[in-house]
Amino acid sequence: MNRELKYLIIATALVMLLAGGCGSGKSAPANGEAKVMVLAFDGLDPILLNQWMDEGALPNFVKLKKDGDFKKLGTSIPPQSPVAWSNFITGQNPGGHGIFDFIHRDPKTYLPFLSTTKTQAPEKFWKLAGYQIPVDEGSVTLMRQGKAFWQYLADAGVPATIFSIPSNYPPVEGPFRSISGMGTPDLMGGYGSFSYFTDDPTIPKEGEEVTGGQVYQVSVDNGELKAAITGPKNTFKVVPEGEYPPDSTVKFTVHIDPENDAATIDISRQRILLNRGEWSDWVGIEFEMIPYAVSVKGIVRFLLKSAHPHIGLYVSPINIDPRDPALPISTPPEYAQELADVEGGPFYTQGIPEDTKALSHNILTNEEFLQQAHTVLSERLKLYDYELYRFQRGFLFFYFSSSDQLTHMFWRTMDRNHPAYDPEKDAAYQGVLKDTYMRMDKILGKAMDKLGDQDVLMVMSDHGFAPFYKSFHLNSWLLENGYVQLRDPDDRSADFLMNVNWSGTKAYALGINGLYLNLGGRERMGVVPVHRADALLDEISNKLLEVVDPENGKKVIAKVYKTSEVYKGPYKNLAPDLIIGYAREYRGSWQTALGNFPEGALIVPNKDEWSGDHCMAAEVVPGSLLANRPVKLSDPKLYDLPVTILELFGIERPKDMIGHNIFTGK
């Protein structure tokens, strides 16, 4: 069957299925049959874009710039994806939508949590034969506040499709089509955790703590390996008070063929044959919670890295199966199934699908990581072709993550000054980023072919990029400057600020750019009186702005933002008190984000494969904006775009949106 016929059949079936529930029968958009499309490339950097446009590598971007416009797009403070996308979604800044960082903290416990989503377990159970059946429903709540702009479109009867926008999990409900993006967990409830099974005792390296995944040392007996994939905790099991429920598991057996360096995997009544270096298709697995009664479905992909002399079997994070989602990932719920029909099977549903942690810990090589990232992209491309095909009127938003994730991981390969640059390993990959931008150019070309002169096309990114050469231990700096007291001064390794003596602590850092005062009346053991807060913030800001890298004399911090001054809206009181805007080449350390106080130098080289970043001052890493008509607004920002989109459809700008129309300049 040819592709267009397949699309037609799927699209027609869905229209019939969803008739009446998805905006059909409502009034036409204010500007008739014109279409408005936003094509989003996460992290597309205007400097790199310019450079490769000048080299002639990106003909579609060049044409769009020539026919329309190309400007830098002001990003959020801080320029972290969940914050930036929330600015775009709501037309507000973090004071209005309440997302300030990937990681927030509870002032009553000082414990961190994922900022965009809250999971609430069921509270009442019916106990039976060692199991407990929930009587009420647990819930997953989107923590982003404010109304999404496509909800206003729906109110006005404009058909809208929102593909994989970050900071929208679980997706807001309404008469439109959307599938959630960044923020969608894996089946374990986190950002994604791989498994690696091996009998090679040198993995992981001695002393290396593997994060973002689990390495299982296994033994092979008579050419056979028996192991299990660990799933979510079985909360249906009754356990003694104070104990955590057991993990659910799916067992599998690997039969190793050393002669051919191949293996057969038996799992969940399926048999998969893999040669060395080969990836499996998606494999459906089921975690049984109550035998024959309750199970949770997920999907994984295997990579056989080697069968002989050591087994090396990578298993992807367990993704939610779009054909039967264990958690809500689309609006309407049937949309995920529709996309699986287009794909011809399941696809990556995890919010950030590129497995950067597996590359950082050398579980995946450069090549294997690229293969995985390209699979993500090719899955997305199939869905993109489908959505472009069925886009006849209204609004379409389509998002690609490749430009962001690959720039994080491959910046080092094109930058010989980077501390993580390894001439032996990296030389062959120095073209990866340019190649990625060329792929984005082809994607753009398809949208330009689809849209006519009367239609509006905007291409945008949430932020740009910069090299990440060195980390700054902000918490250690606070300690050394007398703002933090530790209970045991010799214990610098405790996570989550656990060793902090709160009665002697004035300020602490948690998350990637956030600094909080230990404020009386807000923090559980706050000591800073409210009337002293402002002067203390000024004092800390001034000192931070003077921090200099002793190796080269460069300033580490370009700007410190007082959130009471830069945020507007009802949620600004929940924000960190200061946002630290790092200078180009610098970023808050990995340890700072988790509330750690490493000993030694305050500024340390970043040797991780994660080598490009954007969690810096907003002015250092603006995003990109292109459109097929002139942009009159001289300094456009993310929160200007929703105002523009609504006004293109003749919808009055909502009072809480703070932006301007980029095309009229008003």
Place this chain on the structure above:
Amino acid sequence: MFGPKVKLEKELFERVKKFAGRAGYSSVEEFVSHVLEKELAQIDEGESEEEIKKKLAGLGYIS
């Protein structure tokens, strides 16, 4: 402070007092409150610190 009182066995109280001082807490109340808050937070969320760390760790921005 002036909130509800909780009775502890004398021996336990002495141990708590000794530890609170050694660990740098300014009072027994502060120490007891901190420990209880931490425990309650875990029960409320149904997650251990290790679980929280695991969930966050998949995020490329932190290690």
